Amino acid sequence: MHAWVPTFAIYLAASMFEIAGCFAFWTWMKLGKSGWWLVPGTFSLIIFAWLLTLVPVDAAGRAFAIYGGVYIAASILWLYLIERQEPDRWDLIGATVCILGAAIILLVPRTA
Numbered sequence: 001m002h003a004w005v006p007t008f009a010i011y012l013a014a015s016m017f018e019i020a021g022c023f024a025f026w027t028w029m030k031l032g033k034s035g036w037w038l039v040p041g042t043f044s045l046i047i048f049a050w051l052l053t054l055v056p057v058d059a060a061g062r063a064f065a066i067y068g069g070v071y072i073a074a075s076i077l078w079l080y081l082i083e084r085q086e087p088d089r090w091d092l093i094g095a096t097v098c099i100l101g102a103a104i105i106l107l108v109p110r111t112a
Helices: 004-031 035-052 060-081 089-107
Strands: none
Touching (some): 004 035, 035 060, 060 089
C-alpha cells in the first residue's frame, strides 16, 4: 500500500464529517427541520476538524489546500448518494481537476 493511501483516507473521512455537519445545519436552516439536527451536526464538525490535524503535512495551509480538492469531489459524491441528484459531466470534470490538483500538492517532492 502506498504511503499516501492513509492520508487520502483521513481527508476522505474528514470531508464526509464536514459535509454531514454542514448538511445538518442546511437541513435546519433551509428545510425548516428541528434544531436537534444541530447536535449531531456540531459533533460531526468537531470530528472533521480533529481529523484534519492527523494528516502528515508540514503546514496547515497546504493541508487545507489538499483537503479542498478532496472536499469538492466528496461533495459531488454526497450530491449523488445522499441527495439523489445526478452529477452532470461538468460536476465530474471539475471534481477530477480538483483531485488532480490535490494530488499534485500532496505527492510532489518538496525541497528545503
